[in-house]
Amino acid sequence: MAETKRPDFAAYVERDSDGDKKANWREIGAAFAHKDGKGFDLLLDAVPVSGRVVLRTIEDKAE
Numbered sequence: 001m002a003e004t005k006r007p008d009f010a011a012y013v014e015r016d017s018d019g020d021k022k023a024n025w026r027e028i029g030a031a032f033a034h035k036d037g038k039g040f041d042l043l044l045d046a047v048p049v050s051g052r053v054v055l056r057t058i059e060d061k062a063e
Helices: none
Strands: 009-016 023-031 042-045 053-057
Touching: 009 042, 023 053, 042 053
Parallel strands: none
Antiparallel strands: 009 023, 009 053, 023 042
């Protein structure tokens, strides 16, 4: 069986909340680095029509 690679980044859409200074973030996919280090594959479960896509490193959750 092929080994599944963990994504290098989580993809979020960031939108400003109405009347609130805190931004609203929603996870929409993941990014995988190319083996040669010169690019990424971006896999999205949703495509935002407004806001911006932000890639963030994935941190291990404390158990």
